[in-house]
Every structure is written in C-alpha cells, then in structure tokens.
Amino acid sequence: MSKTWLVEAVGISLACLLSWRVSSPRLRQVLFLISSYLFYAGVARWFVGVLVASTLMNYGWGSLLRRRPTAGLLWGGVLVNLLLLGGFKYVPGISASWAQMSPFAALTRIAVPVGISFWTFEALSYLFDVYRDQEIDPSLLEFSLYMAFGPTVLSGPICRLPDMLPQFREARPLEWEDLRHGLQRIWLGIFMMMVARTLGSGLQPGQGVDAGFESTRLGGIDVWLLAIGYGFQLFFDFAGYSHIAIGVARLFGFRLPENFNLPYLSTSPSEFWTRWHMSLSFWIRDYVFLPLATARREVWWRNLSLLISMVIFGLWHKATLVFVIWGAYHGVLLVLHRVWQQTQRRFGFDSTGWFFTPMAWLVTFLAICFGWIFFRAPNSEKAFAMSRAALSPTSYHPPSFALDYYLVVGATLAGYFLVSALRARLGAEDESIFAWIPVELRSGCYAAMLYVLIFLYFVAFQTTQPHAFIYFQF
C-alpha cells in the first residue's frame, strides 16, 4: 500500500514539474489526461475501461443533445447513466438479499469501480447543462480530462464542466502562490485524516468509533458519544480528503469547488446542507430539487420534493435501508425547519439573539449527529436499537467506554470549535488564521509537520490495522 502511494506521490510530483514547463494548453491537457488515466488504472485496474466507455458514451450523447435538445433525449442519457451506476453499485447489494437463489449469487460478486458515483454525476451534470443551453463545447480530449481528472476522479469534489473548461483552456503560468496554497491544503488534509483515524480507531486497540458501533450493550450516553464522535470522524476524513484533492489540483494551477464550510456551526438543517458535502448537495439542489419542486405550486408538493431529493441523496451513498432512512430523516428535518420558518413569519417571531441563536445551533447540531447513527450503523435493527437508547431516559446508565476515548472526542470537539470560531470571526481561509506568524517560520513548520505526518501515515501506522478512507466505499 505504502509503495503504491509512494509511486503516486512521485508521479504527481513529476507531472507537476512537467506541467510547469509546458505552455501549450492542448499539450497540458494530453499530459494531464495520460497521468489521470494512469493514476486511476493504478487504483482501479481494468475499471479504467468503464470510465473510458462512460466518457465516450456521454460525450456522444451530449453532442446529440446539443443538436436536438429534447427532454426525451436528455432522460435517455440520464437513464443510461443510472443503469451503468446501478449495475455496478446497486445490483450487487440488492442481489445479496436473494443470494441463496442461484441466478442472483453471481451478481453479488460484481466489483464497484471506485469513484463511479462521483464521475457519473459529473457526466449527468454535463447532459443537464447541455440541455439547459449552457454554452459548453468541449473537445473529446477536454471532456475525457473532465471525467478522469486525477485529483477528483476517486472521491470528488463533484465538478461542473462550465467551471473546469476555462481552466483546462487557460495558458497561465503557474505561480508560487499555487504551490504554497496547494501544499498547505494537502498538509491540512493529511492532518485532518489523521484526526479521523484517531477517532475511528481510538488510542488503544478495541476502542474508538469503529469498535463502539460493534458493541452490543450501549447506553444513551454511549450512543450520543458515538454519534458525535462519528460525525466528527466522517467530517475530518472527508473534509481532509477534499482538502488534499483541492490542494493537489492547485499544485497544477486548477481551482476546484469547496466541499465543506464549517458545517457544525450551522444553526438550521437548511444551512447545514449549504456547508456539508457542498458539491453533492448543490448538485442535488440544482438538478433534482429545483426542477421537481417547481413542477407544481402546492406546498405539500414542495415538501414532498424535499423529501424525495434527500432520499436520493441517501441512495447516492448506498442502496440500503439505513441510507434511505438517513435521507428521509434529513428530508423531514428540512420540512420541519420550513414549517418553523413559516410559523415565525405568521406570528412575527424573531428567533435570533443571544438566547435563540445558540439554542438553534444546539438543536441543529444534536439533530444532525443523531442522523449519523443511521449513516454509520451496520443495519437498520442496530440503528433503531441505538436510537431507542439515545432517546430513552432509562438507558442513561454510566458510560461504558474508557475515559481516554471521551478525552479524544472532547479534545477534537474543542479543537474544531476553536478553529471554526476563529475562522468564522475572521472570515478567513484555513491558513489565514495563522497569518500573524512570519512566513518563513510558518513554511518551515508546515514542511516539518508534513514530513512527520507522512512518515507516521505511510510508515509507522502501517504496522497497525489499516484505515480506509470512508467515502471510497461510495
């Protein structure tokens, strides 16, 4: 594993150095496409063929749609993409339910091309944008690069072609700022993923969120700790990964959409979804919710559209009951928030100020964390049992985890909220809150910490149990 990552790191560095020397946009595109395919083939092996097939199919479909922008042709393209996605991602899971019946047994062995949910949604947004008369006319080379773009092909952020195309065509020289910003984001991402790893595995074997969710005797306090701990594990893991993806792209001069923006400072479920996994959340808003919600004028239809959109959000992750429940739960939260907003308007009630704003934050935070039980639980029985424990006062017996695990979660929360509050107050980017430190000292510290983290991650931690990036499974 470490050897593969080392090869990839060297490959990225070489591609970076080469791209800096190449001024022709077309030549840079060729270089990036070859390195992106090599990178993807290194991780996903022969599935690179699926990616190429999907690219060719969508490019052809997009060209057809540009000439004849009909709804039928659009939905045909959407259907083909969903069949491809469903065939690889959902058929094995669904077949597992009927695995005892021989025709379905073979289907359970279908492997999933890593990142298929991400690049299929990128392809779909291209078809929708062409249908919407967006002025995008990529060459096959540019579209292939958009689909296979190395920094995003495995787990996003989900990009849009209108944002990427001008960057692919730009012939601007790389600047020192790109390198500095890119390395800072990568460093921050690795650090955050290490925090996620610590939360997941705990400081000692058999502890941490991962082991906690396997435990059979959980009291109310344990469940809340696990839900909050997992919420932060998922955040640090995925936001950390997104920082790395954005940072690597920046090394080549590309700017990717942000994926997270202080999500746990949200004071409403609606606000949370503008701050968490933003590239997917905005995708669902733009291509599912808005067209659906404006199809009819009744309020009940708008609420139903919210619910449907959030169930699709859940299903995007996996076609299992827990993800359907998780999506529906968030749909209900959004509808309740909408009803609350309308009630406030009707009675002229102001819910801001020193008391109501912290209360709104607390309620939102606990509601979001409660939802993570369904996101993480291995099955719906376990999720419901944990929910009952969290909501039943009689289950609040003394916590069963070791004290140091509570300290890990507590320290993570304290660190997160301290940095988030600083960022929110200064309105600054991650690194700017440390702007008062002289740049030479900052760079030296960043470099030293990066080397220590890389050493820990790729060498020291390889001797303990492996840690997989959570969103690779989606």
Add this chain to the structure above:
Amino acid sequence: MPETTEQMIEYIVEEIVRRPGVKVDEDTPLVSSGLIDSLALVDILLKLEDVTGTHIPAGKVQPKDMDTVRLMFSTAARVGKPRKK
C-alpha cells in the same frame, strides 16, 4: 427602475429575507451570499413567473441564473415562455 423589478425586490425583502437592515437592489447577490436558501429560491422562481407572466421551465434554470434580481429578469427573458391562458 421598471415596476416589475420594484415588485420583485419588494417581495424578496418583505416575504423572503425579512431581516431588519438588509437592503436588496438589482445587483445584490442572493444565492451566492446565502441570503436565500433552496426553498426560498422556489418561491422566488414562482413569483418571477407571476410578475413576468411567463412559464419558466426550472430544468433550464440554475441557481446562479437567479443570483440577483437583474439576472432573474434576464433569465426569464431567455427561457420564459408565454403562459397558456
């Protein structure tokens, strides 16, 4: 400022934003600034249909096309179709 633009701004300020001290003009960013959420965007889109007397197919509209009042009207002019009586 055209009457329809004033009507739209008044609706956004009084029915959607409803925050004291917040001023909205033709070029105030609404979606990108977080001033309005997805549900409010639906309300605004339907109001825009009423104000312009058109049907605006949501499948042809992106939130960035609705970011300011000026953009809303140019979007309505671009993709809006006369309503059937």
